[in-house]
Amino acid sequence: MVGVALSRWTMSYFATAVLALIAAEGLMLAGIGYPHTAIAAPESLLLVHLVAIGWLSLLMCGALFQFVPVLVNRPLDSNTLPLPTLILLVAGLAALLLGFAQLGGTIQTPFGFFPAAAILLGAGFVLVLWNLGRTLWAERPLPLPARFVVVGLCSLAATVFLGIIFALVLGGVATKPHLLDVTALGLPIHVIAGLGGWLTFTAFGVSYRLLAMFMLAPELEGRTTRGALYVGTAALTVAIVGGMAAICTSTNVIWPIGAAGGLGLLALALYGGDIQHLYRARKRRVIELNSRMAGIALANLAVTVALGIGLLFAGRFNDHVGVVVFLVAFAWLTGFGLAKLYKIVAFLTWLECYGPVLGKTATPRVQDLVTEPRAQKWFALYFVAVWIAAISLLLTTPSLFRLGVGAMLLATIGIGVQLMRTRRLANVAPALRLPKGTRPPHLLHSSVQPS
Amino acid sequence: MATQFIDVDVRPTLRAGGEPFGAIMAAIAKLQPGQGLRLLATFEPVPLFHVLGSKGFSHVAKEIGGGDWEVLFSPAATASVDTTPAKPASDTGAWPSPVQEMDNRDLDPPEPMVRILAAAEAMANGEVLSALLCREPMFLLPELAKRGHAWRGGFEPDGKTYKILIRVGAAKEAA
Structure with missing residues (x-):
């Protein structure tokens, strides 16, 4: 055991991800995609993938390249591979977005953007799975939070597999009847595997460890945590494997998805109980901005689940599925992601810059790299804006939606500027900023010190 | 060539609150060429991996239920000096008692790291710092490795407290 080094390219993932989020919010403000067009329209799909891959998946990958080694106490299998991986993912995303633009008739060229996207994104995500998979595989038996990540990565594989089929069918390369069926009926499985399995379930695993760490709460490894893992895994298996089996046997997909929904609710309840326990059992009474904002995002998840159940019982779920997806993406995942990003960027920057001289000279604290009151205003604006936008979607008032999305964009830029200031050490008092023996960190990559 | 393993079960000693290090090292000393050690413990004995690693033993650890661990230590085929050139020689011997002890369990991260590095800077070469x-x-x-400090660490039997011993400059001296 030699401890864990800094992940070299994580900051590049974070920077690209935040830019993708700003771009997506800009498109929504410009009236491109849902709710101005139908949720299944090419423009909406372009928007959804810019958020799901460009923002959320790159954020998650960048975080996991740093975080999985911490979870399993083993250096990342390759600290150089993440850069070519990022290039493949960004190129693949660009091809996919152009493919949707082609599908909608915005651009007219015969080039096969969809097959190109399938190859590039497929290769990029295979490298992600390879690098993280090898790191995890070497450290079996895994601690509980890492098992959530493993299930998340399996869901990513399923999401990408389905996505590749869709891209090849839409690109006109695949014409087998079975694959056409999968494309016609498999969308709910693709969405559940992506938003539910890959992004949400992985975030659960990450949250168990990070919240315990930052709030000085006990690590949870008891029955409820194992229950959340097993029941959640069962839910995802029923949805993904059962759903695929239903499509292949021409059974209605609603059955496995309904069963998975029941199991998923139980898993969410177990997870919710655990998280409440973490917040209550914490030793640190005054918690930092990241933990407070993560709390709001977690509450948003609970509200989203309640809303989904309410819509289902009212028989209106299909009319408002867009609102539920919007809330999952922005109120829960983006809220949680931005909250944790705010802490992780500060911590990694602090460690990179001041780690080598700790104890040898006066150094700033991690909290000196951030200005929480200023960032808190942007976070508050962001969450209020998301709620306004979501309510306007429920009430179908497009002008209010624009207002909400405009405020989301403004808040995201505000948070982005704060992250940049942290990375640039701009919040640190000039006298303390660069003591002897330190160098300012590069914006986009971390120097990995030889040990 | 199949390695023959000699069993050492330190679980009763650990459960009684005892320190099994001496018994393990005695068993290691008695091993014949080609023999390995099968250790049964109530936790994953991480510090021992380093100690025996520097003596040329590779290890395979697995949890065997009830929180107990089985570790197979096999003698490496090559000389220990070649397999672990970076390990300080002093790491295998007994260390002096800590001159400073700190309990960092209730500090926010990364405050424990800051305090340990600051304390280590103020200590003389060869002195030992203990931290919970x-x-x-x-x-x-x-960071310890880069500064030339040697360390031994592992979870206490309660599974919640991690105890680290740091010997200032010991890795540098051995290099």
């Missing part, structure tokens, strides 16, 4: 933490100090270890 609430998790493995993953980001501290590369």
Whole structure:
């Protein structure tokens, strides 16, 4: 055991991800995609993938390249591979977005953007799975939070597999009847595997460890945590494997998805109980901005689940599925992601810059790299804006939606500027900023010190 | 060539609150060429991996239920000096008692790391610092290695407290 080094390219993932989020919010403000067009329209799909891959998946990958080694106490299998991986993912995303633009008739060229996207994104995500998979595989038996990540990565594989089929069918390369069926009926499985399995379930695993760490709460490894893992895994298996089996046997997909929904609710309840326990059992009474904002995002998840159940019982779920997806993406995942990003960027920057001289000279604290009151205003604006936008979607008032999305964009830029200031050490008092023996960190990559 | 394993079960000693290190080292000393050690313990004995690693033993650890661990230590085929050139020789011997002890379990991260590095800077070469933490100090270890300090660490039998011993400058001296 030699401890864990800094992940070299994580900051590049974070920077690209935040830019993708700003771009997506800009498109929504410009009236491109849902709710101005139908949720299944090419423009909406372009928007959804810019958020799901460009923002959320790159954020998650960048975080996991740093975080999985911490979870399993083993250096990342390759600290150089993440850069070519990022290039493949960004190129693949660009091809996919152009493919949707082609599908909608915005651009007219015969080039096969969809097959190109399938190859590039497929290769990029295979490298992600390879690098993280090898790191995890070497450290079996895994601690509980890492098992959530493993299930998340399996869901990513399923999401990408389905996505590749869709891209090849839409690109006109695949014409087998079975694959056409999968494309016609498999969308709910693709969405559940992506938003539910890959992004949400992985975030659960990450949250168990990070919240315990930052709030000085006990690590949870008891029955409820194992229950959340097993029941959640069962839910995802029923949805993904059962759903695929239903499509292949021409059974209605609603059955496995309904069963998975029941199991998923139980898993969410177990997870919710655990998280409440973490917040209550914490030793640190005054918690930092990241933990407070993560709390709001977690509450948003609970509200989203309640809303989904309410819509289902009212028989209106299909009319408002867009609102539920919007809330999952922005109120829960983006809220949680931005909250944790705010802490992780500060911590990694602090460690990179001041780690080598700790104890040898006066150094700033991690909290000196951030200005929480200023960032808190942007976070508050962001969450209020998301709620306004979501309510306007429920009430179908497009002008209010624009207002909400405009405020989301403004808040995201505000948070982005704060992250940049942290990375640039701009919040640190000039006298303390660069003591002897330190160098300012590069914006986009971390120097990995030889040990 | 199949390795023959000699069993050492330190679980009763650990459960009684005892320190099994001496018994393990005695058993290691008695091993014939080609023989290995099968250790049964109530936790994953991480510090021992380093100690025996520097004596040329590779290990395979697995949890065997009830929180107990089985570790197979096999003699490496090559000389220990070649397999672990970076390990300080002093790491295998007994260390002096700590001159400073700190309990960092209730500190916010990364305050435990800051305090340990600051204390180590103020200590003389060869002195030992002992610190209690609430998790493995993953980001501290590369920094200790870079500064030439040797360390031994592992979870206490309660499974919640991580105890690390740091010997200032010991890795540098051995290099």
